[in-house]
Amino acid sequence: MIRRFFCIALIGAILFSSGLLSADEKTEKYINTLTELGYPAPEENQLVHIPPTMEDLEEADVHPELKRVIRRGYDLFTNTQQLRGENVFNNMDCSSCHTGAGRMPFSAPIWPAAVTLPDFRGKNGHVNSLEERIAGCFTYSMNGKPPEYGSDKMVALTAYHSWLATGVEMYPDKPIYGRGFPAPDRPEELSYSRGEQGYNEKCAVCHSEDGSGLQVGNQTVFPAPWGDGSNNWGAGIVRLFTAAGFIKNNMPLGQPNSLSDQQAWDIAYYISSQERPQDPRYTGDVEETREKYGPTFHKHSRYGQIREVDGKRLGDHENTGEKDFLKPDTVRSRTFE
Known part of the structure; x- marks a missing residue:
């Protein structure tokens, strides 16, 4: 465990300080550290990018006002709880899922979105801009209401x-190394009881047995993996493969890749079998909603399925958590006509 925490600290040192290394030396050290933690080495045709740091920003030859806006974006990203009750209605920060302030590989680093969008997104069936992608995170992962397109907050976040x-x-014409939450191969069988045991042994110490997480004041220390303080049923991480990928690559904190593939999938199955606020796309009927969005999304989630331990149909409710609305007006279709 000491070695793992040392390696995490070393990645932080590489990510958060430019140091005296050459670009090639920095990349080599970065990759070596990741492989020591159990991550795969990049394939020959993959794009490896080490994001610049906030320290790098201070030395950058860009306008002081742009620096100020990027700093504001960083502040909003790492402390999104400052928007609680306005844009955020749970105890999530952007960095709850995108760890290392959005820089960490295999934890859905956010920089790829800036260079691959606009692009088609199957979840909503049309071409999305970077702002719209961020709005989706507020809508689903934050169970909230996104800042207005073009607002100071949205410009700051996109600038970051x-x-x-x-x-x-x-x-880029190469696959991006460390993008997303790559999941291990799914085992033949998943177990709720094994997942519950694994969660209580490996996760509850930080996230609580009841899944409520831990907050101190208005700061999220450990986010809620389910319940009213968590993401809603439309969030990407309710999909089993996304949850398993996040858990395998990032949890327990400071011990990435320490769980077996079976443990990661079982814990994901257990967490994804707990209730949370309603999907903002809810039609008023859980079966109808699952049928409508199953092909593009819910075929990978537990939404609308029967929980084996008590016979409960998951998502069959009108609870919207801490907010007093279901769907913000930013969730809409586009035709480009």
């Missing part, structure tokens, strides 16, 4: 995303 992508070409 773009800063982290400094030096990467738009629409």
Whole structure:
């Protein structure tokens, strides 16, 4: 465990300080540290990018006002709870899922969004901009109401995303190393009881047995994996493969890749079998909603399914958590006509 925490600290040192290393030396050290933690080495054709740091920003030859806006984006990203009750209605920060302030590979680093969007997104069936992608996170992962498109908050967040992508070409022609939450192969069988045991042994110490997480004042220390303080049924991480990928690559904190593939999937299955606020796309009927969004999303979640331990149909309710609305007006279709 000491070695793992040392390696995590070393990644932090590489990510958060430019140091005296050459670019090639920095990349080599970065990759070596990741492989020591059990992550795969990049394949020959993959794009490896080490995002610039906030320290790098201070030395960058960009306008002081742009620096100020990027800092504001970083502040909003790492302390999104400052928007609680306005744009955020649970105890999540952006960095709850995108760890390391959105820089960490295999934890859905955010810089790829800045160079791969606009692009088609199957979840909503149309081409999405970077702002719209961020709005989706507020809508689903924050169970909230996104800042207005073009607002100071949204510009700051997009500026921070773009800063982290400094030096990467738009629409890169190589696969991106460490993108998303890559999941291990799914085992033949998943177990609720094994997942519950694994959660209580490995996760509850931080996230609580009841899944409520831990907050101190208005700061999220450990986010809630389910319940009213968590993401809603439309959030990407309710999909089993996304949850399993996040858990395998990032949890327990400071011990990535320490769980077996079976443990990661079982814990994901257990967490994804707990209740949370309603999907903002809810039609008023859980079966109808699952049928409508099953092909593009819920075929990978437990939404609308029967929980084996008590016969409860998951998502069969009108609870919207801490907010007093179901769907913000930013969730809409586009035709480009």
